[in-house]
Amino acid sequence: MTPSAEVTRFRSVLAAKLGWTFDDNDMRQLAEVLAKRSAEHGLSHARYLVRLARENWDDELTTLAEDLTINETYFYRHGEQFRVLADVALPERIAARSSQRVLRMLSVGCSSGEEAYTLAIVAREVQPGADWIISVQGLDANPAVLQRARTGRYSTWSLRETPDAIRQRYFHADGGEFELDATIRSTVRFQQYNVANDDEVLWRPDQYDVVFCRNLLMYLTPQVRESLIQRMTRALSPGGYLFLGHTDSLGSRPDGLEPQHTRQTFYYRRQQPVSRLDALPPVAAPARRHVPEPPGPVASGVHDRAMGLLLDERFADALRLIEAEPMDGRTPRDVLLHAVLLAGAGRLDEAEMLCRRLLDADGLYADAHHQLAVCLEGGAAVDVAIGHYRLAAYLDPDFAMPRLRLGLLARRRGENRIAVPELDRALGLLRRERDERIALFGGGFGRIALTTLCRAELDACGAYR
Template sequence: MTATPEVTRFRTLLAAKLGWTFDDNDVSQLDDVLAKRSGSHRLSRTAYLSRLGAPGWDAELTKLAEDLTINETYFYRHGEQFRALADVALPERLQARSAQRVLRMLSVGCSSGEEAYTLAIVARESQPDRDWIVSVLGLDASPAVLRRATAARYSSWSLRETPDDVRQRWFHPHDGYYELDAAIRATVQFRQYNVATPDDNLWRPDQYDVVFCRNLLMYLTQPVRDQLIERMTRSLSPGGYLFLGHTDSLGSRPEGLEPQHTHQTFYYRRRTVPDALRFEEPLVVTPTRTRPAPQEPIESDAYERALRLLHDERFGEALKLIEASPQDRPAPRDLLLHSVLLAHTGRIDEGERLCRRLLDLDGLYADAHHQLAVCLEDGAGTDAAIAQYRLAAHLDPEFAMPRMRLGLLARRRGENRTAATELDRALTLLRQERDDRIALFGGGFGRIALTTLCRTELDACGARR
């Protein structure tokens, strides 16, 4: 469906008022909501949009937030992040807060409360004794979902990933639902909040130990997204932790934050030393703690010839060319190409070992994580590969190839909604994907062919374009 001038203006107003962004796939939904809301006020679309653009119609913005919000959530969603919280983040923060015995956490975009309450449960089960003060604040733009959160009554479907012992300890069956224990409810508060608006008290510096903001950033306009990231980072205590969704990334070196990777998930820790005072340590550290000798790349002509052979699917010849140029200290790009060629010639295990060697040199090298995932797809299995593709996408948000692979793997699993999100992102990123990455990871396909593949798979997902 093509956007009408009214829908285009509606989309612009939503970006200005709520900070939300919508792409062409959302035109039909926006048209429906515009018709519904203008009709409810007995206004023409033009008159409705004029009133919406004027200040002071906060009640209508609230209704729009309710109608346009996606609220799919459940307790312990993406459990690997809560395991990292319990095993890594909370022990550190409890130690850091041992004198004050106060722990503060924030859930941004908390929806109907499952995430905020899961934070409270994990904190309650991690705290050394009961005289700690644990507080969790949940934020959302929709008062309807916040009313459900405050009621704290959930169906068994909302508890589908909740461990049995947690369910038995903290949930009580009542009238076909599960009511959350009062001890957990007492630690959590909820507040309606529009992330496009400033609030100095909410974002006071250094006040939160943990912030969760999962799968929200991708729905925000770039200015609002950047402002929210800056506010969350500033409001974290030094050493505090930020958890984002798998579809969100700040890259490999975000300002004020250090990327962390444990429990097959990616998250961030606020630096304890300001950026201006930090001395960057080399990424490569030898056992004697000295800087490595300079790397010696293969001469450009040989490397470019090998890339051309790879593009022509003459893998054996390309591999011979690379292996005919032995080095004591090969450059990262050479190790990467070598691994790609080993994988293409069926020497998967050797390709994986070479990739892990490369990651030992630089654990933040997105291309190496992607190539390791390619090797793991044929070896350790899909789950291990997905974790590495996610790492690659987190480390470089502009990297199209891991998004495409994540989409194709989700399609293979029948997870069409996830597949559509990843493939749509890949389709956008492919327009400016680097030529060398397409040559290395395109499997012999060029930019146009990969774009066609993404479109075909998106159609198969039932995505509107």
């Protein structure tokens, strides 16, 4: 095999054995790891790959997990999710578990333990009595980071987002580090685990109140990703909560889960069984939707003509045309186009009002969340805009435009590690993005221009070096 063919084969074996996926930007790193590990065993690349593919070579897979994982974490990372955990999820689970007085939580891809320990701290802060049992399980494929997690010792940098009161209560200075209090360490257990494998005990149905699996799904092959989602859903108690990372999405209608949105945070709740009476449909209840219905016969002509003017860059004419139509009888698609044209004319407050009206009617409308974010970003409310871009991406995993905006905003802030996965995801999605969405949200740029922009920004991040 040629060197490039060997690296491609290595990528395939890693996908089969670990469930991890690597894109073309990772080929250099894979080539370096392949050369290093082959030399360590005194094997040619070809013989090493044969052995890795055919044998149950657990020790080698463990070493590869250590060499290939990136572990960027800290306590209270993405603090808005932990605020929802404390204020919404855990109070509900405490009420549901009042007879057992046990809370069970799981951290998948826990790295060096900061996330798992944060779960334990938050639960300890809200538990209603000392007789409650808190149990947190942390999982990771890398034994080296798990060993660090078990020590419970962390640097100041790992505590950079930790509230001062929490730091004083649960961390003890020791030399140049901080040692986590034994009461918290005793509630957390760590286990080496390869997500490509099943485990009947670990994924026993209905056992966890909360599962955190943040920024892991995007690195898994589609088959392993879907299998892991099914396991996590099944292992959640009815009414239990699943928190994913901002780069992960299950769409707006995941099987067995209900999307939730609180305080600019998107998460999921496992559906609870309904009684026969609960299952009866309410009288005249309209079906909820997150994708706008096709336009009606009255509005369709105006909408199509306005879209044509938009494509011809006759924005003022398009806006005048759509504003001449009465508001009554407009479809969500018409209102969205009106909001886009208003924003393009600099009338951001009016555009924002229309977007919020759309979301009042249907909070799962991804396009409306995206356009609201455009309005907020233009009005300098960038942090709030980011939340709505993330919501749009969550609700529709195939939506390229919010990924592109998130990547560009991260680049503007110098956060290249955040920008690269967002821009890379946008680049892949742009190939199949709907023409109407590109016309609405592309800012006058077509598919080719937006693709070129993505590539240029990725190159500026060093992704192609």
